[in-house]
Amino acid sequence: KDTQDVFVQKTNNRVAEDKFYREVLEGLTKQQKSLPSKYFYDAEGDRLFQKIMECPEYYLTDCELEIFIDRTADLAATIGFNHEPFDIIELGAGDGTKTIYLLEYLANRQMDFRYLPVDISVNILTELELLVHARLPNVNIQVLAGEYLDMIAEARILSDRRKVILFLGGNIGNLTPREAIDFYREISQQLQPGDIMVTGFDLMKNPLIVRAAYDDAGGITKEFNLNLLQRINKELGADFDINLFEHYCSYNPENGACKSYLVSLVQQEVSFEDTTVGFEEGETIWMEISQKYSPDRIVALAASSGFEVVTNLKDKKGWFTDSVWRVVEQ
Numbered sequence: 001k002d003t004q005d006v007f008v009q010k011t012n013n014r015v016a017e018d019k020f021y022r023e024v025l026e027g028l029t030k031q032q033k034s035l036p037s038k039y040f041y042d043a044e045g046d047r048l049f050q051k052i053m054e055c056p057e058y059y060l061t062d063c064e065l066e067i068f069i070d071r072t073a074d075l076a077a078t079i080g081f082n083h084e085p086f087d088i089i090e091l092g093a094g095d096g097t098k099t100i101y102l103l104e105y106l107a108n109r110q111m112d113f114r115y116l117p118v119d120i121s122v123n124i125l126t127e128l129e130l131l132v133h134a135r136l137p138n139v140n141i142q143v144l145a146g147e148y149l150d151m152i153a154e155a156r157i158l159s160d161r162r163k164v165i166l167f168l169g170g171n172i173g174n175l176t177p178r179e180a181i182d183f184y185r186e187i188s189q190q191l192q193p194g195d196i197m198v199t200g201f202d203l204m205k206n207p208l209i210v211r212a213a214y215d216d217a218g219g220i221t222k223e224f225n226l227n228l229l230q231r232i233n234k235e236l237g238a239d240f241d242i243n244l245f246e247h248y249c250s251y252n253p254e255n256g257a258c259k260s261y262l263v264s265l266v267q268q269e270v271s272f273e274d275t276t277v278g279f280e281e282g283e284t285i286w287m288e289i290s291q292k293y294s295p296d297r298i299v300a301l302a303a304s305s306g307f308e309v310v311t312n313l314k315d316k317k318g319w320f321t322d323s324v325w326r327v328v329e330q
């Protein structure tokens, strides 16, 4: 059994590495160069994102934590299902800092639920499992390591209970609005009418506040972006000189798109595997979108993907909302 496991693990790694290579190559050979932001999160990227969350400019985490602490009862009320048993599936669960408040509230009221956190990082999931065991020994937790939609399918095989999907932190912002519709359609198709989807949306606000959050004075966000070039160096043997790239962030207050780029400071060539990519001086690599939403746009997104809005739980400043949706009858 052991050799079998090791073999599977190795094969998966190679498949993952090939995919990483293909997507990097595809991004760097486009007219507007780009890199997929989902690859930010290697061990160093995880560490840098933790540091971003501690930056005074990065308000998202604090706003959502406030909602999970102050509005726990309201949130719990929307997912009670009249005491029917249910599963909470959390996509991109991370360290569980916010969710634990909800789990504690539900557990204290003897609700019959299981917590199924989904993440690609097995490390994060192991830590989360330890935390939940330690803090909430009565909560039934089963971690699921893999891609979001695959793991929702997996959870359906495990049980036919009512489902609550959590997608917190403003992670939805990393999809373009167009991609977001497809994402929610695929989710609603996997669910039953009445099942619940909870998404943390960062709301449109003073553009100066948004821009500062993605261009912090301490330069952590810059490091976070440059780390992906370093990861490509390490894992694909590329020769990016990170001193020859600068970080740039733009926010369009008309459509809520906050985008970050790396700017090539000189004309240069970068090689990896058997490919060479040329950069003009001033040419950009689009690294990430962190889309901001208006309340109307959230309603429209729900309606066009098989959901209806049940309620919006906002922080006191009104900067962030945890939007609770219900799957409608088709």
Ligand code: AVJ
Binding pocket: 052, 060, 169, 170, 171, 173, 174, 213, 214, 221, 224, 288, 289, 290
């Ligand atoms: C983890 C996707 C919510 O877009 O706000 C933070 C990632 N990027 N600073 C975000 C991020 C730059 C973050 N999310």
